[in-house]
Amino acid sequence: MxxxxxxxxxxxxxxxxxxxxxxxxxxxxxxxxxxxxxxxxxxxxxxxxxxxxxxxxxxxxxxxDEPLAYVLGFEWFYGRRFKVNQDVLIPRQETEELISNVIMDMDELFEDHCVIADVGTGSGNCAITLALETNSQVIATDISFEALEVAKENNKLLESNVTFFQGDMGQPLIDNKLKVDVLVCNPPYILEDEEVQSSVLTYEPHSALFGGQDGLKYYRQILDEAKFFLNDKAMMAFEMGFSQQDNLRKEILKRYPHAKVSFKQDISGKDRMCFVYLNTVY
The missing domain is CATH 1.10.8 (Helicase, Ruva Protein; domain 3)
Structure with missing residues (x-):
């Protein structure tokens, strides 16, 4: 044959x-x-x-109906091959766009060395990419021990130098009294009753998918925590559902009334990225 x-x-x-x-x-x-x-x-x-x-x-x-990435055992992200299994969410193209925008904004906003936190790192694709592309100090957290094992293996395979902490969202940053300039977070944001592709629902970890009744549960949590580990001049970057713009803006401004909030569209023209600027001239 x-x-x-x-x-x-x-x-x-x-x-x-x-x-x-x-x-x-x-x-x-x-x-x-x-x-x-x-x-x-x-x-x-x-x-x-x-x-x-x-x-x-x-x-x-x-x-x-198993996703191709799990069958292969890896997925490409930003030109690099990342190990994945059913303990971690499969990296998506939209997240590549998020990271591209983060890198561009960092070049504009920060002249000196930056400290970046990737909260809910999963396979480590965002944290490792940022470390390799910007030569910044990168810290990554995840509540899942199994996910962190995958992320640490990718960190080693790709010869990166990300520091990992296990814990719930931003709590490890607070516990270790860390301060960061850039927060990157792709939290679970699918609504509880939202229809999801069968292969995603069957195989990918639900803890990385669903964000409560309105999809904003984990945004609220990290926004509440961020004030304890962000530097005065800082930037936050989130991936989001395309219909969450208005509600997410309200949650941000409720906690950071003087912040500049900007939404950016993905390649499909949908609002999928939220950027929050604190005490910057951007």
Missing amino acids: TYQQAIQIAKEQLEAKHIYSGFAFNYMLELTQLQDLNLYLIKDEEIPTSLLEVYQQGVIRLLN
């Missing part, structure tokens, strides 16, 4: 179950790249039996 034939069979199987058929090609592409093979050059060649077995086993998992 050739690579192309194996892909075609998998595509037909996925289509029959109304699952995105492009996973068939994407999965094979990643598997061949891991072996330093160029799928585009070898697609009509015989696929080795060992690789075919791995591919077919993975396709079975895809047919059960």
